[in-house]
Amino acid sequence: MTLTGKRRRPAPLVAALAVTALAVGTLAATAGPTLAATGTHPADTTQLLGNASFESGLSGWNCAASDQAVTSPVADGSHALSGTPTASDTAQCAQTVSVRPNSSYTLTARVQGSYVYLGATGTGGTDPSTWTSSAGWTTLSTSFTTGASTTSVSVWVHGWYGEGTFGADDVALTGPAGAGGTPTGPTSPTGPTSPVTPADGGFTHPVYLMPLDNSPQSVSDIVSGSGEKQFLLSFVLDSGNCTPAWDGDSTQTVASDTTVLADIQAIRAAGGDAGVSFGGYNGTELGATCGSSAALAAAYQQVVTKYGLTHVDLDWEGDDLDANMALRWGAIKILEQDNPGLTVSLTIPMTTVGLPDTGKDEISQAIADGARIDVVNIMDFDFGLTSGTETAAAETVADDVNTQLQSLYGWDSATAWAHTSIQLMNGHTDQPSELFTQDTFNALLAYAQGKHAAALSYWDVNRDRACDPSVPHNWADGACSSVTQDPWDFTKIITQYNG
Incomplete structure (x- = not known):
């Protein structure tokens, strides 16, 4: 995130004004291991949900006030669920069931409508979800494996804020029955105060890593040394003629890359996942040079396809802030349509009072163009500390964003918290008035945990080591923190975040 680290930062931004509307979605499905992988046999598989087709109304389900069982439209039988989200409620319907630890499950449903979501929480691992938009009935499906101590999960289906009425029918959770053997019934409250699933629930603490710059550590060393398995790899830029390349280097095009691909494969082999961040403070972002939304979408798609991505981060900074927005969001809309499981985060620099005008304009344009933003990632640093402590200042900025949303x-x-990611910077930031120590990170970990933010992240792993005192270093060096520390101190703190 540093200027010396080919990411950041301009001078502190001026205070912001009112914010405009934000469209968000939820995390794409995360597939669990096969039945054979966990030792679960097909003979153990059964449908665990009660009243799965809503033939007995909403009995056994915990639903929003606007939900109802209707006789038309239906996918099968005589009834189906119909929900109408409002501006503050997704019209969720949920059911809690008994399951077995260390077992594989598949969740399916027939759905119709705009932005219909299906998923499960409390699985003891990566909670899965998936979504679609369809005028007619279509099947959603996802799967997961329960944790070692998991004995129940909550499955749910819902629409999206203000997106119109949706339908659901034939919801099924198949796998081995738990000790209870039958559904345990609803356990959570209904309506707008229901627990909110984070927008990127399976990617709660991705740390930034520059895989080809700033003396990167090996992925295996990061995983073994810190336990971190979630990464945002940075940055893909334009190396010329709308050509995606790492750091914008024509010798490191995405098309010819083998090094980053091997890193991503190693991360996934360790049980983690990686997303890619487009942009940064330096270099030429693809949206500045690709001549149309279609061309930009094709460039982004090349990266998504190359690495099999389900997470992308849009880090538009410097000259790219609030620039070519119609073209950029037109491209993201195409990308989302072509990749329905893709989660999109928008990274925005902060002011002392939250979102800058440029960030508000970006969100407003996304709404106008029908592009979905799943997570707003706030760069909770580099706004300049004018008084008080670094912890209090970072909390105030995040609180301001929450109020604005x-x-x-x-x-x-x-x-609002469920769609907000808090991003920190370890050690010296680009502003000499700011300093994030291990104690600061621990305090902000507790803060984010209490708010149940979508994610807690930081810039960056390359800097998670002490500087060599025998070598001159920049104030905010790209390859070390400039504070006293042991290796992986900051990453170990971030990795503790679970939402």
Whole structure:
């Protein structure tokens, strides 16, 4: 994130004004191991949900006030679920069932409507979800493996804020029955105050890593030394003629890359995942040179396809802030349509009072163009510390963003937090007035945990080591923290975050 580290930062931004509406989605499905992989046999598989086709109304389900069982339209039988989300409620319907630890399950449903989501929480691992938009009935499916101590999970289906009525039918959770043998029934409250699933629930603490710059550590060393298995690899830029390349280097094009691909394969082999960040403070972002939304979407798609991505981060900074927005969001809309499981985060530099005008404009344009933003990733540093402590200042900025999102979109606080990622910077930042120590990180970990933010992240792993005192270093060096530390101190703290 540093200027010396080919990421950042301009001078502190001026105070921001009101924010405009934000469209968000939820995390794409994460497939679990096969039945054979966990020793679960097909003979153990059964449908675990009660009243799965809503033939007995909403009995056995915990649903929002607007949900109802209707006789038309239906996918099968005589009834189906119909939900109508509002500006502050997704019209979720959920059911809690008994399951077995260390076992594989498949969740399916027939759905119709705009932005219909299906998923499960409390699985003890990566909670899965998937979504679609369809005028007619279509099947959604995802799977997961329960944790070693998991004995129940909550499965749910819902629409999206203000996106119109949706339908669901034939919901099925198949796998080995738990000790209870039958559904345990609803356990959570209904309506807008229901627990909110984070927008990127399976990617709760991705740390940034520059895999080809700033003396990167090996992925195997990071994983073994810190336990971190979630990464945002940075940055893909334009090396000329709308050609995606790492750091914008024509010798490191995505098309010819083998090094980063091997890193991603190693991360996944360790049980983790990686996303890719486009942009940064330096270099030429693809949206500045690709001449159309279609061309930009094709460039982004090349990266998504190359690495099999389900997470992308849009880090538009410097001259790219609030620039070519119609072209950029037109491209993201195409990308989302072509990759329905893709999660998109928008990274925005902060002011002392939250979102800058440029960030608000970006969100407003996304809404106008029908592009979905799943997570707003706030760069909670480099705004300059004018008084108080670094911890208090970072909390105030994040609180301001939360209040802004509530007022602009009609959300309650929990919903706004569920779509906000807090990004920190370890050690010296680009602003000499700022310093993030291990104690600062620990305090902000507790803060984010209490808010149930979508994610807690930081820039960056390359800097998670002490500087060599015998060698001159920049104030915010790209390859070390400039503070006293042991290797992986900051990453170990971030990795503890679980939402």
